Amino acid sequence: MNQGWRERATLGFLAFAFLNAQLSQSALAQSGRRGIVRDTEIELLLRDYAAPIFQAAGIGKGSIRIALMDDRSFNAFVTDGRRMFINTGTLMDAKTPNEIIGVIAHESGHVAGGHLTRQREQMAAAQMMAVAGVLLGAGAMVAGSGSRGSNTGNGGVGVMLGAQELAGRTLLSYQRGEEQAADRAAIKYLEMTSQSPKGLLDTFKRLSDDMMFKTEGIDPYLMSHPMPQDRIANLETLVMASGNYKAKDPAGLQARHEMMKAKLLGFVGKPEEVNRKFPLSDTSLPARYAHAILDYRYKKTNESLAAIEDLIRARSENPYFWELKGQVLLESGRAREAVTALRRSSGLAPDAGLIRGLLGRALLATGEESNLPDATRELSNAVQREPDDLETWRSLSIAYGNQGNIGMAEYSAAQEAFLIGDQQSAVNHAAKAKKLLPPGSPTALKADDILNYRTKRLN
């Protein structure tokens, strides 16, 4: 096994943990830092898109996690057979769920076909780390030109060079066969699940056309998935022959798709983009959602809250409207009201660790001692579901500390430091925690894991 590669992969994932952030104004305000964004609503939708395809492909339930990359170019890739990354840009450009499902089916074809060769992984990892600024250094990731190509701006050049270099050597010819096999597998999975292969063809055609006409910022997907005309032609023949060609996505799924796109546009789009897509005359739920989020981003708290109230009046059972309300209230310093909204949200989506984490943070932010036990409970529950959520570990450490439980406070601080990649401070906190926690308790054992991490990794 190539040790250098392993090390770099670890570095990459640590960097991702660091950038892991809930879709929020503050997370995206860290301009120039691109990474994974977390959002319950979108993650659940993607899981619903993928579940039937994964099953058809024989990919075990829960064995691949789908993560959302904050990047407006088109990309989707599986790195280590366990993680499928999809760019926000891929989702925002998709007219239908079927287009995304097609791409997921193609990627699943690579997984099931065992195409995750070291070269492919390295290329995906190179792209990933370049996007995160790990390889290029954060300085190379200058944000803000704002065009569709902005994310592939300076960072993208480095990615392209690295990828092309790799591709030039061995990958391209070798990949052709794999691409066609993945296309055929995708069509099979779509047939098995009675879904149309049209979205896959439309998407790949669009990418292939882009490749010829775009002058800047080629989508990274094209570098790992070459799309010569003969491949598109072969795909077209297969797609046209499908009995499900005319099959449509269920209306409910299309509606969730529209809400997802509106949410993403609200969070990452420029105001003029939002206004163009959703003029004020548009009173649909997606339009109001996008504007509520845009107002929140631009600190128009009252306008945002009024728009969210409207949404809640229309769909009071939607947990994500309550979540957004809680987020806006919390970030504008109204923690007590945020708690009320987030309790509603969590009640409607009890399995959502991210929402529980937010609720825990809101409880903590009230500054009321009587809320500490509740805060600790919600935050503990949240980290069990979302062990990579460092914000929640940080809050949990504070909540325990405020209650005088120093062992657990140190343990939580150790987890937080570990996720940031600060080994030294993780070890320091874990050592203190271990002295205070009951010997042999599950938490003490986890503190041991952190203490032993460095040595383990070298073996």
Ligand SMILES: [Zn+2]
């Ligand atoms: Zn492919």
